Amino acid sequence: MARSATREPVALVLAGGGARGAYEAGALSVLLPVLEARGERPRVLVGTSAGALNVSFVAANAHRPVDEIAASVVAEWETMRWGKVVRPLLSPASLLRAGEYAAEFAGLPRARLTSLLDPEPLTRTLGSVIDCGRLADNVTAGLLDAVAVVATSALTGRSVVFHCGLASPPTDRRRAIDYVATPIGEEQILASAAIPGLFPAVNVTEPERARGWYTDGGTRLNTPIKPALALGAARVVVIALNSLAPGPARLAGEHRPDALEGVGQILVSLLGDQLVTDMRTLATINDLVAQVTPGPAITKRRVPYIVVAPAERDSIAQRALRVIRERYRGPLAALRAPDIALLDRALAGGTDAAHAELLSFLLFAPEFARALIALGREDAQRWCDGAHDDGIWQVGPLP
Secondary structure (H helix, E strand, O other): OOOOOOOOOOOEEEOOHOOOOHHHHHHHHHHHHHHOOOOOOEEEEEOOOHHHHHHHHHHHHOOOOOOOOOHHHHHHHHHOOOOHHHHOOOHHHHHHHHHHHHHHOOOOOOOOOOOOOOHHHHHHHHHHHOHHHHHHHHHHHHOEEEEEEEEEEEEOOOOEEEEEEEOOOOOOOOOOOOEOOOOOOOHHHHOOOOOOOOOOOOOOOOOOHHOOOEEHHHHHHOOOOOHHHOOOOEEEEOOOOOOOOOOOOOOOOOOOOOOHHHHHHHHHHHHHHHHHOOOOOOOHHHHHHOOOOOOOOOOOOOOOOOEEEEOOOOOOHHHHHHHHHHHHHOHHHHHHHHHHHHHHHHOOOOOOOOHHHHOOOOOOOHHHHHHHHHHHHHHHHHHHOOOOOEEEEEOOOOO
């Protein structure tokens, strides 16, 4: 990546959401060339979970032309499938996990179920796709200011931002965020993507002061805007995997949700509500700063932003539903992709959009990835074509 022409460092902030991360690839394929043409290529990259995988990939390829970076991240997601992320659901390892659960349920000593799924293939995929050595070289060469991934400490429950480049910001005690300067390696990236319950916690061995077990950063800080600002960003580009659109005007409905719909609703609320609050807070601060006469006592600054997110609350769920019904139903589909077919049966993903919402986080299938890439491109282009306060940048409330 060439050094940005802007005097204000631009941050790229990518949210987490499992298989929904393909949406970010589509949005990046539009945004990166636009920002490059404006001399505003991001120099601070921060991500959580799937976003951590995507920012690490972008950072490891920062020395390449921006069009190649955009095409490469799309190509990786287009070939993503279950076997590249998780071991088969019907395998000796799965039977072993079932035995571990039965033993723990029976109260046998030292019997513990560490996770429902085995993401061992993700370790191999990450190693072949992301060159962590090159990532560090790109920071050292000054092509990037900082790269950061967010994980959650299993001991404290606090957010830990592992970052390569720049000095560590002070601990944010109010938001419970700690910063650790370290080379970004497979341990830190995998820790950021260790979805609690589904994937096992990851043991980070370096640096010494941060040694221990970590889980997915999205449980507390799914869209890490604050760390990006703490690392010196003056403008932020946010790609979110949940819609910012408000819910229906009605207070309640007649449909009684089942347990699976409830879990999906919790995930969407957990990951999406944080972002809505953060963006409203950012816009409010920008508005207040604009009304105050600048001076040495004023420490807050206006932060122009771009935020790309699905336009409708069920945009991603509807695409998951369509893919399942068209591609993964019937005996042939079960033979072609037994893991997806079994997952669909277990989560009732093809029933309706509410059930497909939960399934979408684990739907590692090329057809779903391509649908989300197209959606990400569409939403990113809509933002770029829209009217904003300063070119493609918004300062006030969301349009």
